[in-house]
Amino acid sequence: MIETRGLTHRYGDGAASGAASTRGDDAAVALREVSLTVPDGEFLVLAGANGSGKSTLVRHFNGLLTPDEGEVLVDGTPVADDLVAARSRVGMVFQEPRDCFVAATVARDVAFGPENLGLARAEVDRRVDEALTAVNMADRASERIDRLSGGEQERVAIAGALAMEPAHLVLDEPFTGLDEPARESVLAHLRALHRDGTGVVLVTHDLRDVAAVADRLVVLDDGRVVVDAAPDAALDRLDDLAVRRPD
Numbered sequence: 203m204i205e206t207r208g209l210t211h212r213y214g215d216g217a218a219s220g221a222a223s224t225r226g227d228d229a230a231v232a233l234r235e236v237s238l239t240v241p242d243g244e245f246l247v248l249a250g251a252n253g254s255g256k257s258t259l260v261r262h263f264n265g266l267l268t269p270d271e272g273e274v275l276v277d278g279t280p281v282a283d284d285l286v287a288a289r290s291r292v293g294m295v296f297q298e299p300r301d302c303f304v305a306a307t308v309a310r311d312v313a314f315g316p317e318n319l320g321l322a323r324a325e326v327d328r329r330v331d332e333a334l335t336a337v338n339m340a341d342r343a344s345e346r347i348d349r350l351s352g353g354e355q356e357r358v359a360i361a362g363a364l365a366m367e368p369a370h371l372v373l374d375e376p377f378t379g380l381d382e383p384a385r386e387s388v389l390a391h392l393r394a395l396h397r398d399g400t401g402v403v404l405v406t407h408d409l410r411d412v413a414a415v416a417d418r419l420v421v422l423d424d425g426r427v428v429v430d431a432a433p434d435a436a437l438d439r440l441d442d443l444a445v446r447r448p449d
């Protein structure tokens with residue numbers, strides 16, 4: 203379970219951006235007292251206008267950012283107290299995965315995380331095989347990543363996170379730059395992972411099919427949660443917000 207309690211985040215107050223101090227400047231507040239609980243196994247879609255705080259929020263889920271106020275807990279433990287545990291429970295797939303690959307070939311990249319856990323070779327191989335199978339890329343294991351399409355690269359990035367066997371998989375705008383078949387394929391794989399018990403937190407502008415896949419839709423506006431409901435009910439409330447309903 204991921205939990206935020208009164209989570210407030212400000213940018214620009216020192217080392218984080220290197221910019222002059224803007225503490226107290228309201229525009230620098232990216233999250234305002236966000237309290238949210240994400241149970242294990244839930245498929246949560248996180249939406250909101252540009253700059254509403256979505257990426258900032260999910261970066262707190264595994265300790266990539268530190269709260270200015272409030273706290274973030276994973277399975278009841280403050281993230282700051284056990285970063286390793288938080289990062290093994292919460293897998294993150296960033297926007298633009300091609301910036302995050304560390305190896306030239308598919309299997310070597312997916313193996314990188316488990317290898318760094320110090321696992322035995324056989325266990326690394328098992329995880330790599332399972333993760334690639336989950337995204338239908340097992341037969342591409344030895345291919346160069348830079349020769350893959352955008353959708354295939356996204357699936358490799360997902361496999362890299364899955365190889366850490368997280369309880370929650372968090373994806374920040376995974377559909378950016380994907381054509382429609384690639385988007386549908388990634389979404390179908392996320393759905394299958396969810397069916398098999400992995401929690402999914404999907405940050406997206408693209409709310410098509412959300413009602414069909416998500417258990418819950420949370421909408422941020424200016425750093426605050428303004429909608430938190432089952433998808434059908436949540437979609438009915440979007441007209442008043444800066445979030446377009448799906449066409």
Ligand SMILES: Nc1ncnc2c1ncn2[C@@H]1O[C@H](COP(=O)(O)OP(=O)(O)OP(=O)(O)O)[C@@H](O)[C@H]1O
Nearest residue numbers: 213214219232250251252253254255256257258259
């Ligand atoms: N590194 C940073 N330094 C300063 N301000 C930042 C930084 N990252 C984000 N912000 C600001 O924090 C606010 C929230 O940004 P964030 O990226 O979390 O929103 P978002 O909802 O993910 O937006 P988008 O949909 O455009 O990715 C915005 O006002 C943004 O300009």
